[in-house]
Amino acid sequence: MELNTSNNNRKMIVIHGGHFSSLAGFYEEASHVLMKDADWKVGTLDGFDDILYGGFGVIEGREEIDIIWKESEKSKEDLGLQPTQKFYENKIRQGKPFNIELIQLKLDELHKGKGQTLFDILVEIIESHTNITLRLE
The missing domain is CATH 3.30.370.10 (Barstar-like)
Structure with a gap:
């Protein structure tokens, strides 16, 4: 930058x-x-x-x-689907203080092609x- x-x-x-x-x-x-x-x-x-x-x-x-x-x-590719999935999976693995249910919903949306990268x-x-x-x- x-x-x-x-x-x-x-x-x-x-x-x-x-x-x-x-x-x-x-x-x-x-x-x-x-x-x-x-x-x-x-x-x-x-x-x-x-x-x-x-x-x-x-x-x-x-x-x-x-x-x-x-x-x-x-950047759109570098911060795209796979890195986003890993990002959410890491948060789920870490557990608290993260809202696991919300993160799982975001991960599910991503798998359906509807979620944000x-x-x-x-x-x-x-x-x-x-x-x-x-x-x-």
Whole structure:
């Protein structure tokens, strides 16, 4: 990822799908750019969502942000069906504090071809922030 300020004073964050091939790699990338001078690192989906609210790291608040995800097709594959299944299976194996029933439902939906992949979840998290515009490239 890289951070730029565009001409219209919107911060622009670039996610390079070529820099990672796993969810852990995505977290590392997000931490590197979004949490530059902070001690805190992104390590969960909720944590990624939290930093997008701003107030710490490079996002100061509800400012307008552009996120450009380059090589998004590679990321879509890297964070697709199989990695998502493993992600859910690991949570089920770990048990508490995870809601095993909910995770099993998500895994079942995935097997039926209806569930969200990790890529879909990350896109949804970004798009849930109305001050952030996401562009997949």
